Each structure stands twice: as C-alpha cells, then as structure tokens.
Amino acid sequence: MPHEPYAVEMRGITKRFGTITANRAVDFALRKGEVQALLGENGAGKTTLMRILYGLYHADEGDIFVDGQMADIRSPRHAIAHGVGMVTQHFALVPPITVTENIILGYTDRFNIDLDAAHNKVAEASRRFGIAIEPRALVKNLSVGERQRVEIIKALYRDAKVLILDEPTAVLAPQEADELFESLKRLRDSGLSVIFISHKLHEVMAITDRVTVLRSGELAGTVNTAETNQADLAKMMVGRETFGVTKSDVNGRQGDIALRLEKISALDSKELVALKEISFEVRTGEILGLAGVSGNGQSELAQVLEGTRPSTGGRVSANGREITNAGPEQIMATGVGRIPEDRHESVVAEMTVAQNMALEHLHEFVRRGMLDKKRIRAHAETLIEAYQIKARPNDRIRTLSGGNMQKVILARVLERNPSVIIVAQPTRGLDVGATEYVRQKLLEQRQRGAAILLISEDLDEILELSDRIAVIYEGEIMNVLPAAEADIERLGLLMCGVSV
Amino acid sequence: MDDTLFVTFLVGLIAATLRVATPLVYGSIGEVITERAGILNLGIEGIMFLGAFAGFAVAAKSFEAGIGGYLWLGLLGAIVSGVLMALLMGLLTVTLGLNQHVSGLGITLLAIGLSLFGFRLVFGESSVLPSVDPFSQLFVFGETPILGPIFKQYLLTYVAFLVLVPLAWWLLYRTSFGLELRSVGENPEAADAAGVNVFRTRYLALVIGGALMAVGGAFLSIAQLGAFSPGIIAGRGWVCIALVIFARWDPIRATAGAVLFGAVFALQLRLQTLGFDLPFEVFLALPYLVTILALAITGRNANYPGAYLKPYRRE
Numbered sequence: 001m002p003h004e005p006y007a008v009e010m011r012g013i014t015k016r017f018g019t020i021t022a023n024r025a026v027d028f029a030l031r032k033g034e035v036q037a038l039l040g041e042n043g044a045g046k047t048t049l050m051r052i053l054y055g056l057y058h059a060d061e062g063d064i065f066v067d068g069q070m071a072d073i074r075s076p077r078h079a080i081a082h083g084v085g086m087v088t089q090h091f092a093l094v095p096p097i098t099v100t101e102n103i104i105l106g107y108t109d110r111f112n113i114d115l116d117a118a119h120n121k122v123a124e125a126s127r128r129f130g131i132a133i134e135p136r137a138l139v140k141n142l143s144v145g146e147r148q149r150v151e152i153i154k155a156l157y158r159d160a161k162v163l164i165l166d167e168p169t170a171v172l173a174p175q176e177a178d179e180l181f182e183s184l185k186r187l188r189d190s191g192l193s194v195i196f197i198s199h200k201l202h203e204v205m206a207i208t209d210r211v212t213v214l215r216s217g218e219l220a221g222t223v224n225t226a227e228t229n230q231a232d233l234a235k236m237m238v239g240r241e242t243f244g245v246t247k248s249d250v251n252g253r254q255g256d257i258a259l260r261l262e263k264i265s266a267l268d269s270k271e272l273v274a275l276k277e278i279s280f281e282v283r284t285g286e287i288l289g290l291a292g293v294s295g296n297g298q299s300e301l302a303q304v305l306e307g308t309r310p311s312t313g314g315r316v317s318a319n320g321r322e323i324t325n326a327g328p329e330q331i332m333a334t335g336v337g338r339i340p341e342d343r344h345e346s347v348v349a350e351m352t353v354a355q356n357m358a359l360e361h362l363h364e365f366v367r368r369g370m371l372d373k374k375r376i377r378a379h380a381e382t383l384i385e386a387y388q389i390k391a392r393p394n395d396r397i398r399t400l401s402g403g404n405m406q407k408v409i410l411a412r413v414l415e416r417n418p419s420v421i422i423v424a425q426p427t428r429g430l431d432v433g434a435t436e437y438v439r440q441k442l443l444e445q446r447q448r449g450a451a452i453l454l455i456s457e458d459l460d461e462i463l464e465l466s467d468r469i470a471v472i473y474e475g476e477i478m479n480v481l482p483a484a485e486a487d488i489e490r491l492g493l494l495m496c497g498v499s500v
Numbered sequence: 501m502d503d504t505l506f507v508t509f510l511v512g513l514i515a516a517t518l519r520v521a522t523p524l525v526y527g528s529i530g531e532v533i534t535e536r537a538g539i540l541n542l543g544i545e546g547i548m549f550l551g552a553f554a555g556f557a558v559a560a561k562s563f564e565a566g567i568g569g570y571l572w573l574g575l576l577g578a579i580v581s582g583v584l585m586a587l588l589m590g591l592l593t594v595t596l597g598l599n600q601h602v603s604g605l606g607i608t609l610l611a612i613g614l615s616l617f618g619f620r621l622v623f624g625e626s627s628v629l630p631s632v633d634p635f636s637q638l639f640v641f642g643e644t645p646i647l648g649p650i651f652k653q654y655l656l657t658y659v660a661f662l663v664l665v666p667l668a669w670w671l672l673y674r675t676s677f678g679l680e681l682r683s684v685g686e687n688p689e690a691a692d693a694a695g696v697n698v699f700r701t702r703y704l705a706l707v708i709g710g711a712l713m714a715v716g717g718a719f720l721s722i723a724q725l726g727a728f729s730p731g732i733i734a735g736r737g738w739v740c741i742a743l744v745i746f747a748r749w750d751p752i753r754a755t756a757g758a759v760l761f762g763a764v765f766a767l768q769l770r771l772q773t774l775g776f777d778l779p780f781e782v783f784l785a786l787p788y789l790v791t792i793l794a795l796a797i798t799g800r801n802a803n804y805p806g807a808y809l810k811p812y813r814r815e
Binding site: 054056057075076077080086088090091092093094095096097101102104105106107108110111112113115154158 | 674675676677679680682683686687689690691692693694695696697803806814
C-alpha cells in the first residue's frame with residue numbers, strides 16, 4: 001500500500017563514544033503532523049539520536065531520510081536546510097544580543113542587516129505561530145520560559161517542518177508547560193511534526209500521538225499513545241516493573257527543631273537580591289522539600305547553608321548553635337552534612353575515590369604528620385562495600401558514572417550520621433536505579449532522626465519524599481504546606497508566584 | 501604663555517594626537533574584531549612589528565627596482581604579512597585549540613624575530629640606517645591657520661578615523677557577518693546550532709584583525725618615519741590590548757581610547773621640551789601609566805565576550 005513518506009526516518013543508527021555505544025541500530029520514524037515522544041531514562045540515548053538528526057553528532061552507521069529522500073546531515077546547517085529544527089536542553093541562544101538577532105543568526109539573506117525590517121519579520125512570525133515574544137528584548141533579560149519560546153520561533157522561522165524538543169518542560173513550571181502543550185497542539189494541527197524528548201510519563205500521555213521508547217541505547221519499541229498507559233511505558237523504559245520508594249511510616253516521628261532559618265537574605269553572583277528574608281525550620285526525623293522552578297534562589301540558599309555564600313541578613317542555627325556565615329568546616333562541626341547541587345564541584349576529579357572519601361576529614365587520617373594511606377584505603381573499602389559503589393578505591397573519581405559519584409558523596413556525608421542534612425538536586429541526571437537508591441538512603445536518614453532539607457526541581461521527588469513542602473519563588477518562600485495538602489496544581493501555582 | 505603661543509601649542513598637540521593615535525586605531529580595532537570572535541590575539545605586538553618591517557622592506561626594495569607605487573606595494577606587503585601571522589594564530593588556537601595566551605606570545609616572539617632577521621637579510625649591516633621617502637601628508641586646508649596644521653595628516657590617518665571606524669562599527673553591528681562574529685565569541689555552541697560556521701568565522705575575524713594590526717605597524721615605518729628600527733612599535737601592541745578592554749570591545753570607544761593615549765603621548769613630547777628637571781624616560785612612561793590607570797578604573801566591570809579564550813569543539 002503506498003503511503004505518504006515519513007517526515008523523518010532514521011534507519012539502523014549506531015553511535016559510539018569511545019567504548020560506549022550510545023545508540024545501537026536504532027530505527028525511528030516520524031509521521032507528518034504528529035507529536036511523537038522519544039521516551040527513555042537518562043542515558044538511554046534519546047538526546048544522542050536527536051543530535052544526530054540535527055547534525056550536531058555524526059552517526060557511525062545508519063541512514064537518515066527526510067520526506068522519503070536520503071539526507072546527508074553533517075551539521076545543523078544541513079539539518080535546517082532539510083527543515084529540521086531543534087530546541088536543545090541547554091538553550092542555544094546568545095544572551096547579550098536581542099531576540100531578533102538570535103532568530104536571524106545564521107539565517108540572513110543579505111550582508112547588510114536592516115534591523116527594523118528584521119524586527120518586523122520576527123514580530124510577524126510570532127503572531128503567525130501564536131507564540132508571544134518581544135523582538136527587541138535582550139535575551140539575557142528573558143525568563144527561561146520566554147527563552148524557550150524564542151528557540152521555538154527560531155526553528156519555525158527557518159521553515160522547520162520537523163521540530164525536536166529536548167526535555168522542554170524540565171525548566172518550566174506546570175502552567176508554563178501547559179501553555180507550551182497548547183502551542184504544540186496548534187502547530188501540529190497546522191502540519192508541523194514534533195519530536196518530544198522526555199522521561200516524564202504523564203506529559204507523554206498528555207501530548208503525544210505515538211511513543212518511541214529507547215532503553216540503553218536500543219529501540220525498545222514504538223506504540224500508539226492511545227493504546228498504552230503509564231505503567232506499560234515505564235516497563236518498556238526500564239525493562240522491568242518499577243518500584244518507587246515509599247515512606248514506611250507516613251507521619252514519621254518528628255522531634256525538635258534541628259535547623260532554623262530566620263529572615264535569611266543573600267545576593268547572587270551578579271550582586272542582585274537572590275533571597276529575601278527566608279524563614280523556616282526543619283525538625284528531626286523530617287524531610288522538608290523545597291520546591292521551585294530553577295533559578296529562584298535554590299542554589300543560593302543551598303550555598304548559604306553550606307557556608308559557601310555569605311548571607312546579607314538573618315540568622316541560621318543548627319542544633320541550637322548559630323552558624324550564620326560560618327565556614328564549611330564550622331558548619332560540618334555542628335553536625336550538618338552537605339550534599340551539594342553540582343556533584344562535580346564537590347569532588348576533586350583527578351583524585352581517587354579513596355582520597356575524595358577522606359577529603360573532608362583529612363585530620364582523622366594523619367599519622368605522625370603524614371597521611372596514613374592504609375587507613376584511607378581501608379576507610380574507602382568499607383564505604384564502597386556499605387554503599388554498593390561500583391568502583392575501586394584507587395579509581396580516579398572522574399571515571400565514575402554520575403550515580404556512583406553521587407554514592408561516594410552520599411557515603412562521605414552519611415557515614416558521620418549528621419543530624420542535619422542539606423541536600424540539593426540529589427538525583428539530577430541519575431538513572432532510575434541510582435535515583436531509587438539515593439532516595440531510599442534519604443528516607444533511612446529520616447528514619448534515623450536526621451533533619452533533612454531537600455532542595456529539588458523534581459516535583460515528583462519532592463512529593464515522594466517530603467513531610468512538608470516549602471515553595472520558593474523569586475527568593476521568597478511562598479508557603480509551607482504539609483505533604484498531605486500539597487498537590488501538583490497547588491504547588492505549580494505557588495511555583496509561579498500565585499498565592500493559594 | 502601668551503594667546504597666540506598657546507593656540508600654536510594646542511594646534512600642534514591636536515595634530516600630533518591624531519598622528520600618534522592612528523596606529524593604535526588600526527591595532528585596537530583589529531584586536532576588537534578578533535576578540536569579539538572569542539580570540540585574544542597577543543600576537544598583536546609582533547604583527548605590528550612585522551607589518552612595520554614588511555611594509556618598509558617591500559617599499560624600499562620596490563623603490564630600488566624603480567617601481568612608482570612602492571609605498572602602496574609596501575602597504576600590501578604589510579597586509580600579507582599580517583594575514584599570514586593571523587592564519588598561523590588561527591591554526592594554533594582555532595584548529596588545534598591551543599592556549600591563546602601562549603600562542604599569541606609565541607606569535608609575537610616569532611614575528612619580531614623574523615623581522616629582525618629579515619632586516620639583516622635584506623639590508624645587511626650598513627652603518628647608515630636605510631630609509632625611503634614616506635607617504636606625504638595631505639594639506640586638506642592648505643596653510644589656513646589652525647585648521648591647516650590640524651588637518652595636515654597622512655591619508656592613512658584619514659582612512660583610520662573616517663573610514664575604518666564607521667566601517668568596523670557597521671560590520672560588527674549591522675551585518676550578518678558581524679552578528680555571526682559576535683555570536684561566535686559569545687556562545688559558539690549557539691552559533692553552531694544556528695548553522696554558523698564557527699571555525700570559518702573565527703579565521704575571518706583573525707585575518708581581518710591581523711591585516712589591520714599590520715597596517716598600524718606599517719603606518720609608522722612607511723608614513724610617519726620612512727625608516728625601520730627595532731624600537732619602532734615600543735609596546736603599542738600591548739597598549740592596544742589594554743585599549744580594547746578599556747573600550748569594552750567597542751570600536752568607537754577603542755578609538756576614543758586611542759585618541760586619549762595619543763593626547764598624553766603628544767603632551768609628554770611637548771613637556772619634555774619645556775625644560776623640567778626630570779629624566780626624559782619619566783615623560784616617556786607617562787602615556788603607558790595613563791593606560792594602566794584608565795584600565796584600572798574602567799576595566800573592573802568589563803564584560804568579557806562569553807567565549808573569550810575558549811577553543812570550540814563540537815563534542
């Protein structure tokens with residue numbers, strides 16, 4: 001039966017990075033006018049496959065067909081010429097220049113640019129596609145959601161027939177995501193084909209027509225969204241039934257206040273106000289989740305509590321002792337454990353696993369003024385065993401996977417039984433197995449009686465683990481809710497600065 | 501000092517300021533264009549030096565051969581030498597992705613060494629310093645008082661202020677190439693994803709910049725002096741590096757900085773003759789001191805191009 005050619009078809013795509021095979025003989029086909037999800041865990045090869053389609057990587061094997069014709073896509077320029085556009089996860093925008101300049105960059109027909117005409121063309125495109133942007137604004141002054149809209153317009157402006165979106169909702173509040181979905185549906189109905197990379201099942205169910213699942217770089221299957229459900233998709237994704245972690249006792253046994261913030265204020269790296277009089281407390285045996293859209297002061301708050309950023313006002317105390325503007329060492333001495341946001345910054349990449357494990361308490365590994373290598377090694381072996389870390393003590397830590405690196409940091413902190421734990425984005429970029437492990441460990445600590453501040457942009461994580469949930473918006477705490485009263489919609493509104 | 505003397509002094513000062521600023525305008529605009537693409541070209545000192553030598557050598561030899569437009573050939577020779585050095589810088593920093601500081605300093609050492617070696621090769625060790633009849637100055641306002649001497653300048657000075665400055669501004673801010681160049685210097689990943697050839701754009705920026713730097717050097721040898729000496733550039737390339745930061749990577753502000761330096765330089769020359777009881781080196785150091793001061797005051801919150809010093813690799 002003759003059928004309309006696919007908008008895009010990729011056949012037998014294989015891509016290797018050194019010894020790792022990111023894609024193995026993957027087939028992928030996108031129909032015209034459909035939204036298709038590319039679903040998979042972190043590291044399943046979704047982004048790699050799409051970067052190949054957009055010409056950012058070159059496949060080692062396999063062919064790409066656009067509209068039924070074999071296409072040789074060696075760079076984004078070729079992809080654009082074939083009508084393929086991509087909105088990458090880290091936006092490919094130039095911050096100090098205007099929206100218009102970003103949109104016409106690399107897509108100008110004349111040497112001399114008529115800026116007024118360009119602004120008008122961009123404004124016209126914004127109207128035509130129903131996506132609001134301000135042509136003359138500087139990109140650096142735009143919010144994340146606005147930047148994403150610029151990226152989408154940029155692709156459409158280049159006459160994209162196929163639009164690839166790489167985890168577009170990761171940086172959006174739920175309401176912004178809904179808006180994005182509305183736009184995508186409209187664009188689909190006008191003939192655009194969309195590839196939607198995601199690992200969020202509910203989004204995939206809500207917006208797509210078909211779903212292609214990748215697992216460990218291989219095709220796990222393609223299904224019609226209408227004929228599947230979240231549980232089946234999850235099974236395809238991980239290749240087994242999933243088992244989320246659950247809190248063993250819902251209420252827990254909360255005791256005294258262990259961490260108290262009183263009107264903490266701080267500036268960000270550009271010396272702008274990042275935190276405005278933040279107050280809350282965390283009790284022993286409690287996980288307080290701090291939810292919020294990325295960039296609303298979470299990083300700065302974590303840094304203040306870790307002792308790496310000065311506060312400009314207010315007080316912090318842990319276990320009854322004031323630690324306002326104390327250094328990391330003093331903070332640790334009061335029984336505070338810190339699991340920072342960027343795990344690569346909390347280890348020394350070139351040093352070994354054993355050295356990194358000893359690093360925060362080196363004085364305990366000193367014998368006669370010299371480091372006691374045997375003790376450092378024995379210490380590492382104990383932790384590797386206890387935390388099931390897939391590494392040897394003498395491996396350089398940069399060679400570890402994200403999950404194992406996080407386990408090293410976790411081990412280093414938790415072995416000291418801290419009474420307060422500040423943990424930021426603990427599962428970002430980890431696969432399902434490692435994520436479950438980390439969450440399980442946090443729940444164990446709660447059971448033990450630690451007071452845990454969990455700063456996370458992953459709402460599912462917050463909802464799964466927290467006893468109470470605080471929402472931060474533009475450096476202010478919007479509200480603190482008991483977990484039982486928090487649902488996605490209410491949190492979403494708070495995350496957008498709407499008091500409810 | 502009575503009024504007529506003061507006016508004469510002032511007119512001389514302004515005329516000298518524009519003259520002294522000319523090579524700095526070429527050099528600093530060349531460096532602005534290069535740095536806007538994300539590459540710090542510390543080869544500038546050497547490229548200006550080589551430009552001065554190549555310009556002079558080609559001009560002198562062409563003159564010997566009886567060619568009429570020998571100065572223009574010299575200028576062309578300087579441009580070719582600057583382009584070649586820029587291409588070498590591109591090979592090191594764009595293609596191979598090596599450290600820009602080390603590569604640039606290497607280029608400077610190489611270019612100076614080549615020039616001095618070339619000078620001996622071409623002119624031998626004569627006791628008389630070789631010279632050529634340089635470009636002459638244009639008497640735009642003839643011998644009119646005040647305007648006459650101020651506008652008695654070299655063609656290359658006119659080109660610098662009236663053509664190069666607006667042209668550089670237009671190129672950077674109003675052309676597709678300029679947009680691509682700035683983007684490549686701010687966020688090469690974004691430029692690449694938008695379909696811009698990052699490598700080609702950076703090479704082009706280097707080549708344009710290198711050519712301008714060499715012209716700046718050649719101005720000294722084939723316009724102002726008509727001769728070449730080892731002290732001819734005297735750190736002007738380094739001054740341009742400072743001016744670019746002072747100018748926050750803008751060609752108009754870079755020109756203003758060049759004029760400021762030129763003014764202080766011209767002033768100190770005049771102060772030397774006023775008979776202060778100070779070693780003349782103190783006056784010589786003055787413009788450089790002012791450069792450091794200006795940099796210290798304005799350079800603190802400089803917004804460096806986002807991809808400054810960073811080589812680009814696709815993976």
